[in-house]
Amino acid sequence: MDSDSDISISDYDEQNLSRSKAKGKGKATDKDKRKKEKAKRKPKDVQAYTWEANFTRSWETVQEDERGSLQGAVDDWMVRGRRKRLLAPQNAIRRTIIRHMVLLIDLSSSMMDRDMRPTRFAVTLQYAREFIIEWFDQNPLGQMAVVGMRAGVGERISDMSGNPQDVLKSISDRHKLEPTGEPSLQNSIEMARNSMNHLPTHSSREILIIFGSLTTCDPGNIHETLDECVKNKIRISIVALAAEMKICRELCDKTGGQFGVAMNEGHFKDLLFEIVPPPAQRGIIPRPATGGTTATAAATTANAAADLMMMGFPTRLPDASPPSLCQRFLCPRCLAKVCDVPTDCDICGLMIVSSPHLARSYHHLFPVKPYTAVASFDAVPDPSATSSCHACSRPFPTTAAPPANVGEGMSAIGRYRCPDCNTDFCSDCDVFVHDVIHCCPGCSK
Amino acid sequence: MAGSHLSVVIDLSPSQWHLSSLHQPYPLDISAFISQLLAFLNAHIAFKHENTLAVFGAFPGKSTLLYSSADPPAETPSNDANYFPPLKLVDSTMMHRIVQNLETLTQNNGDDKAPSALVGALTKALCYINRLTLEFNAATTNATEGLEPLALPDSRILILSVSPDQTASYIPVMNSIFSAQKLKVTIDACQIYGPDTVFLQQAAHLTGGSYIYLERRDALLQYLTMAFLPPPSVRQTISVPTQDKIDFRAACFCHKNIIDVGFVCSVCLSIFCQPVPVCSTCRQVLLTKFPFKTLQRLNAARSSLPSSPSQPRNSSAPSSPQKTNGRTPSRTEAPLGPGGLPHSGSISLNNSTTNGAISSR
Numbered sequence: 001m002d003s004d005s006d007i008s009i010s011d012y013d014e015q016n017l018s019r020s021k022a023k024g025k026g027k028a029t030d031k032d033k034r035k036k037e038k039a040k041r042k043p044k045d046v047q048a049y050t051w052e053a054n055f056t057r058s059w060e061t062v063q064e065d066e067r068g069s070l071q072g073a074v075d076d077w078m079v080r081g082r083r084k085r086l087l088a089p090q091n092a093i094r095r096t097i098i099r100h101m102v103l104l105i106d107l108s109s110s111m112m113d114r115d116m117r118p119t120r121f122a123v124t125l126q127y128a129r130e131f132i133i134e135w136f137d138q139n140p141l142g143q144m145a146v147v148g149m150r151a152g153v154g155e156r157i158s159d160m161s162g163n164p165q166d167v168l169k170s171i172s173d174r175h176k177l178e179p180t181g182e183p184s185l186q187n188s189i190e191m192a193r194n195s196m197n198h199l200p201t202h203s204s205r206e207i208l209i210i211f212g213s214l215t216t217c218d219p220g221n222i223h224e225t226l227d228e229c230v231k232n233k234i235r236i237s238i239v240a241l242a243a244e245m246k247i248c249r250e251l252c253d254k255t256g257g258q259f260g261v262a263m264n265e266g267h268f269k270d271l272l273f274e275i276v277p278p279p280a281q282r283g284i285i286p287r288p289a290t291g292g293t294t295a296t297a298a299a300t301t302a303n304a305a306a307d308l309m310m311m312g313f314p315t316r317l318p319d320a321s322p323p324s325l326c327q328r329f330l331c332p333r334c335l336a337k338v339c340d341v342p343t344d345c346d347i348c349g350l351m352i353v354s355s356p357h358l359a360r361s362y363h364h365l366f367p368v369k370p371y372t373a374v375a376s377f378d379a380v381p382d383p384s385a386t387s388s389c390h391a392c393s394r395p396f397p398t399t400a401a402p403p404a405n406v407g408e409g410m411s412a413i414g415r416y417r418c419p420d421c422n423t424d425f426c427s428d429c430d431v432f433v434h435d436v437i438h439c440c441p442g443c444s445k
Numbered sequence: 446m447a448g449s450h451l452s453v454v455i456d457l458s459p460s461q462w463h464l465s466s467l468h469q470p471y472p473l474d475i476s477a478f479i480s481q482l483l484a485f486l487n488a489h490i491a492f493k494h495e496n497t498l499a500v501f502g503a504f505p506g507k508s509t510l511l512y513s514s515a516d517p518p519a520e521t522p523s524n525d526a527n528y529f530p531p532l533k534l535v536d537s538t539m540m541h542r543i544v545q546n547l548e549t550l551t552q553n554n555g556d557d558k559a560p561s562a563l564v565g566a567l568t569k570a571l572c573y574i575n576r577l578t579l580e581f582n583a584a585t586t587n588a589t590e591g592l593e594p595l596a597l598p599d600s601r602i603l604i605l606s607v608s609p610d611q612t613a614s615y616i617p618v619m620n621s622i623f624s625a626q627k628l629k630v631t632i633d634a635c636q637i638y639g640p641d642t643v644f645l646q647q648a649a650h651l652t653g654g655s656y657i658y659l660e661r662r663d664a665l666l667q668y669l670t671m672a673f674l675p676p677p678s679v680r681q682t683i684s685v686p687t688q689d690k691i692d693f694r695a696a697c698f699c700h701k702n703i704i705d706v707g708f709v710c711s712v713c714l715s716i717f718c719q720p721v722p723v724c725s726t727c728r729q730v731l732l733t734k735f736p737f738k739t740l741q742r743l744n745a746a747r748s749s750l751p752s753s754p755s756q757p758r759n760s761s762a763p764s765s766p767q768k769t770n771g772r773t774p775s776r777t778e779a780p781l782g783p784g785g786l787p788h789s790g791s792i793s794l795n796n797s798t799t800n801g802a803i804s805s806r
Contacts, residue, residue: 098711202711307711308720308735310743313694313704332705350706355695356651358714359619365713366616391572393510432575433568436624439617441508441568 095278096204097361098309099142100160101135102192103128103208105171107150108183110213110242116265120212120241121179123265128210129168131272136164138276138364140357141342145195146170147188151181152217154188160195162342183211185247186218186225193225193234202307205234206257208275211248212241222247229255235279239271278364312350314341329354363438371418371430373411376400380415380424389426391433391441396426418442448495449599449676450577452570455482455511457502457543458561459550461607465638465662473637473662481666482605483539487532488674490514499573500539501566504546508565511542513573561608564617570602571624578628596629599676601654604645607638618644625652631677635659635668647693653677655685698726708743710735720744 105128111121136142144167146157157177158170171177189207196205207229216222229236229251237257238248244261252259258275262268314329317337329338329352336347341354377383377400388395400412415424421442425433433440457475466474489496499513518538525533578597602625625632625648633654634645641658649656657672659665672685696703697718707716713727720743723734 097714306724306735308717308739308743309709309711310706310746311709311716312706315705316693354693356619356622356647356693358695358709358716359616360623361714362616363620388516389572391569392576393513393516393569393573394576395516428576428579429572432572436575436627437568437571437620438624439564439568439620441565441572444508444562444564444568444614444617 095280095364096202097139097141097278097364098203099139099206099278100144100196100199100203101142101206101208102145102147102160102195103132103210104147104149104154104188104192105157105177105210106183106212106241107148107155107177107179108181108213109179110183111179113212113242116241116268121177122174123268124210124212124241125171125174125177127269127272128171130269131276132164132167132171134273134276136167139278140360141353145192147192148177149183149185149188150179152184152187154184154191156191156195162344163340182215182217183213184218185209185211185216185251186220186222189222189225189229189236189251193229193232196234197232200307200309201233202309204279205232206275206279207234207236208272209236209238209248210241210272211238214242214245216247226251226254237275239268241268278361309351312345312352313355314338314352366438368434368438368440369419370434371416371425373409374413374415374417374424375411377413379417380413386424389429390423391425391429394426394428396424448493448497449601449678450497450499450574450597451489452499452501452573452600452602453482453486454501454503454563454566454570454602454604456561456563456604456606456608457504457547458608459505459547461561461638465607468638468662471660471662473665478637478665479540479543481669483536484666485669485674486535486539488670490531490535491529492674497577498535499570501570501573502543502546503561503563503566504550505561506559507546508562508569509542509546510569510573512538515573515577560611563604563606563608564614564621567602567604567621568617571621571628571630574600574602574628574630599678600628601631601633601677603673604632604634604648606634606636606642606645609639610642610644615644618648622648622651633673635673637662637665655687657686706747720747 105124107121111119111124113120116123132144135144141162143160143162144158145160146167148155148157158167161167189209192207199205234255235257236251236255238252238259240248240259240261242261244259249259251257258271260267260271260274262271312332314332316329324337329341330336331338331345331348331350331352333350334345334348336345338345338352341352342357344351374380380386386396397414401414403412411427414426416427416430417424418440421440423442425441429441459475462475462478466472486498486500490498497514499515500511502509502511512535517534524530574597577600578595581597582595622632630652631654632648632652634642634649634656636642636645636657637659646656648654654677655672657668659668675683675685694703694705695707695716697707698715699717699719699721702718704716704718707718708720709716710724710727713724715724715726720740721735722737722740
């Protein structure tokens, strides 16, 4: 007898439950019950995986302080960002500004699992969209392609393109991407690898895999593919939605990518967005060493990655010019019309950028120094002269916060000081300056 | 519906204003400028009760907040029966602070030749708008529901500049422009005296604002009220002057030539007008050397270019006649571009001898 029906009589229930446990495979109703039981057994402070959690109690993660204010909890979030910034390397690191990425999306049937609401597939598509927008915003000279893993083959969804709209359009129609069959890591990685083989050495080659399955069906030995990727300097990063697989971990470790298993929707997004900032280049010794041999060694390693690129700066056609389908820019070499920059000229293949696009990448190369938290009023030389934030003129608090509310890396008096110009800023401006403006209002650089 | 926010950045460089007051045929000195500006600010305040205002002054080497409607000054001015109190508050506070700052400037004997801190004032204006945005979002239910933060509706920055571009501030200005785009803030710019500034043109273009070069300086107030008083949401229906010609070509870091096709270092994105063996910008820190094969390849590719990069393309570039101010565009007056290296006038760029330039290193 099958336990498919919604029988609510208690002894039947009991029976069903035990039977399904014995089988190791239950129907939907039983599964839910097991989930609930499991969630109950778990201590509440441990962050549960999505498939274990009964329902999220988001209001419980925010703790009020004794005055009933939520400020402490909000500050904690901001401090996390501050600490991350302080841990970041201070001196000029070399980042790969010209990036090429293939986004591999798992379109196997396991993406229809409902552990993320409404389905893994829907969540993945939505986050992929946000990721693409943010990625192109941060990497204006980058190019991206999308490949789907479906029914045992790799399926090209969009070609390598520098235009975010093209990429977004290719994944906008979800009916064309309906998940089916088994995924094949090897097939799709091979497809991505072949599409990046011709790229110049100074640009990065990256593969980002959103992987929901726990299996892969490959035609050959995937370790050979892995070795080829290492040889071709392709960096593979994987965000897994189900659990860690050894081959996934190995792919990332050997190629220098990042690997993460998403615990829930928020964590999934965090993992994806960690890929957005341009990666530091590997194998570079940043400082010239004093010894002759090491200096030359450093020079040769740097040499391998640096290159001079020929770029064209297009002429923008005036609005009054005769109408045509694509009437915005002219390629400076062959005078062909191009619709949008940055792009490669369709006719002569010249890389066409406009100077603002180059400028958009500069902040990765010249970051603002992190501000230091001012610990107490003793460190403020003249509190009356600097009574408000140097940038937004919000008045600083005049009393120090109780130490219980002050986390590590936070200022009790809400002041954060630039090490160069010695002016104080409020915490909002600290975040805004480092995340958005990338330019200190005090020293104007 | 909420009112619109206006942040005004005014350039108060004494030396530039002195030059402006002597410039014929339309001299404009700072006192006339401030009286016209105050009339404009009063118009903005009086336009709608909810309108907010912040004024930032860029003095030589320092920038400061002159007035903001979020933190009104403690002392209220004496009542005047003929004066609307909010307007009086704006006028007296601004005058007081401008005089105060100019006095400290003369007391400190600081050289007023230092370029005015437009970048500082601009970033402060952005931080201020960010603060208003955060407060606006906290007031709505949006923040608690975890939705994307809303942009402050109808906020804009107006830059009134009298100084020429400073090449060193290229990166901060561009960074500010991109943050303004993120905050959905429109940047308007008005160059009152001095040469056209490419940076402000780009700022206005990239954020959807308008850039005006003031031809008739005596008619400043008319320009201000006609072009900059309407908030961005109204701009579509009324015709506000926009610039048609905008130069997005870059200047090379080595000779400051405006170029069509350049050579870009893959590490630091410095632009050169000819293939070079070593990147001059990042060679100290990162030891950037380019492979010799690339140089050969690029030199070969370069000789096949239809137009040599260093020749001005006035004749071939399809630039339409200036509509806004009728001046003839000339390449010589806008050699400013990215980079912070000083102009080296002694180096004459010779196209045919690129190999000579390489071997001289």
